Amino acid sequence: MDCIFCKIARRQLPAKIVYEDDDVVAFNDINPQAPVHVLVIPRKHIPRVADMVESDQQLMGKIIYTGKRVAEMLGICEEGFRLVFNNGRYGGQHVYHIHLHVLGGRPMGWPPG
Ligand code: DGP
Numbered sequence: 001m002d003c004i005f006c007k008i009a010r011r012q013l014p015a016k017i018v019y020e021d022d023d024v025v026a027f028n029d030i031n032p033q034a035p036v037h038v039l040v041i042p043r044k045h046i047p048r049v050a051d052m053v054e055s056d057q058q059l060m061g062k063i064i065y066t067g068k069r070v071a072e073m074l075g076i077c078e079e080g081f082r083l084v085f086n087n088g089r090y091g092g093q094h095v096y097h098i099h100l101h102v103l104g105g106r107p108m109g110w111p112p113g
Contacts, residue, residue, distance in 0.1 A: 035105025076104030
């Protein structure tokens with residue numbers, strides 16, 4: 001699979017991995033938008049939220065739970081943090097392997113751009 005996030009998950013491309021298990025991998029974003037900016041991905045290649053199937057529900061719940069655990073590990077849980085899934089072109093998605101952005105360490109504005 002010629003996908004950069006699949007390659008990071010297989011350790012064929014370098015990344016600063018902060019957590020991994022049999023299902024998910026969490027690593028620092030290469031272009032951080034906040035003091036903490038981690039991406040949580042499933043090892044399974046799912047391109048977009050729009051491509052999820054019913055049987056992906058538990059895995060995607062684990063992605064969110066991992067985001068919360070990463071926020072705890074990196075000390076941003078109490079102040080607050082943001083979880084984002086960009087989906088498709090208008091949603092601002094650039095890498096077509098589903099990923100959860102975990103952003104924190106500064107106050108976030110709303111609405112997003
Ligand atoms: P999105 O726009 O939602 O598809 O976010 C993709 C994110 O992936 C973006 O914040 C930058 C990050 N990114 C892209 N390529 C790499 C890479 O090779 N390594 C790492 N660590 N992050 C990457």
